[in-house]
Amino acid sequence: MSGLVVQKSTEAFAFEQIAASDSPKKLSESIFSSNQGYATKAFITCDGFVRYRYDSCDPTMELGHIINDGGAICLYGLQIQSFRFVGTGVLAISYERE
Secondary structure, X not given: OOOOOOOOOOEEEXXXXXXXXXXXXXXXXXXXXXXXXXXOEXXXXXXXXXXXXXXXXXXXXXXXXXXXXXXXXXXXXXXXHHOEEEEOOEEEEEEEEO
16 A cells, blocks of 8 residues: 555653753663663654754754754664754653654
8 A cells, every 4th residue: 555654552661851061961771771672763842942963973953853842752772772862951761662
């Protein structure tokens, strides 16, 4: 079938909030991994302003993708481990797995 999109069912298993700063931060591996493996998806919302990269390189306050106040993104697979961010906001992250 052309155009058919199949979405895998996931369950949320962990949550964290992290305040950004002008020094790059990463998501907490101790939270997005468990004895059942790593998260396959991270749903992230932003309260404030954040710049980010997910190529394992550090963003700066002038360089990187932007999440503005009220914005949201999803990360999948290895993007979760590679995600780095800076800014003045607070990120709320729900981790999911299949």
